[in-house]
Amino acid sequence: MKVIICLNTAWNLVNFRAGLIRALVAQGHEVVAVAPHDAYADRLAALGCRFVPLPMDNRGTHPGRDGLLLWRFWRLLRQERPDVYLGYTVKPNVYGSLAAHWLGIPVINNIAGLGAVFIKDGWLVKLVRGLYRLALGRSARVFFQNDDDRQMFVAGGLVRAEVVGLLPGSGVDLTRFVVAPMPVIASEARQSTKSGDMDCNGADAPRNDGHKFRFLLIARMLWDKGVGEYVEAAQLLRQRWPQAEFCLLGFVDVQNPAAISRTQMDTWVAQGHVSYLGVSDDVRTHIAQADCVVLPSYREGTPRTLLEAAAMGLPIITTDAVGCREVVQHGHNGLLCRPRDAQDLADKMERMLRLTPAQRAVMGINGRKKMEAEFDEQIVIDRYLAAVREVVGQQPGLPRR
Known part of the structure; x- marks a missing residue:
């Protein structure tokens, strides 16, 4: 044919x-x-x-x-x-x-x-x-x-x-997007999964071990992907969590009525709250360097970037919105926040920050299993x-x- x-x-x-x-x-x-x-x-x-x-x-x-x-x-x-x-x-x-x-x-x-x-x-x-x-x-x-x-x-x-x-x-191609090796954390996580779904209350105080915790948003830079809310959440969290970094990866100035301009992106970066990583032909490297992938979109079909992140064993945060909620079981392989709500997004990101590495690894393992079974x-x-x-x-x- x-x-x-x-x-x-x-x-x-x-x-x-x-x-x-x-x-x-x-x-x-x-x-x-x-x-x-x-x-x-x-x-x-x-x-x-x-x-x-x-x-x-x-x-x-x-x-x-x-x-x-x-x-x-x-x-x-x-x-x-x-x-x-x-x-x-x-x-x-x-x-x-x-x-x-x-x-x-x-x-x-x-x-x-x-x-x-x-x-x-x-x-x-x-x-x-x-x-x-x-x-x-x-x-x-x-x-x-x-x-x-x-x-x-x-x-x-x-x-x-x-x-x-x-x-x-x-x-998602499960042969290309594989879990990055984390031997110590993954071993702890496997022990934790025996008791069922993890408790997301986490630690009572921010980590202070010098680790730069990286949030990553991968998408075309569009307002309706929740990029504005992501930047605002970063601004809310930066003072309390100086060891956290908030990164963006994807095309700017795309042909779309909701496109975010290069000038707007440069302004956000100059303010010091977020880092723009440009574009990549292979997002696996960037996912492997992140601790949590975030997509606060207003509406999706089924977001490919979240599938790829989950397949690589990362916990994810996304909105309780059409197309996004299908990828996340709240508290199991990630967290859901309210759409168009920067404060609630910041709260969920802080909740992720307060988890131990082993607890986040549990979420990552759960996400990988969900991808294998459904996506x-x-x-x-x-x-x-x-x-x-x-x-x-x-x-x-x-x-x-």
């Missing part, structure tokens, strides 16, 4: 869909990866697929530019004539799907997260809902990454209940391969129609 897989950035394809692309290629399918060209586009060839650049305005909602994008999708799909179209992120899901439907190409969508648009109400939400209703109405399969989003789309009549499915996010990337890949076969009417070992 020929499979087109489309996202809003080549970076997204390389970092989140490499496993699926490799699996499709391994089964003998021709895979065409479609996205705007960026610095990561050249890496797609190593996955065995062909890259086709498609410009799209990821930041705006200008009707003229979006109309042009719809025409570009239609022209591309008419030329390529794939057996199935896999769409991810808003504009490929909407405009790519509409073009595929017009050309009679089966469509599999993935609603990875609804982003800033669905957090607020207003005319833009109504417009996006209407576009989703048009785009998903004829899709063969629509995958969601959390049950809240699935229920909202079905209840709102945006998608038919019989075509929806639920995935554990994009999954293995192979689960996602297998469901996609099955969906592709079903959608195009092809069974293993049978010829193409």
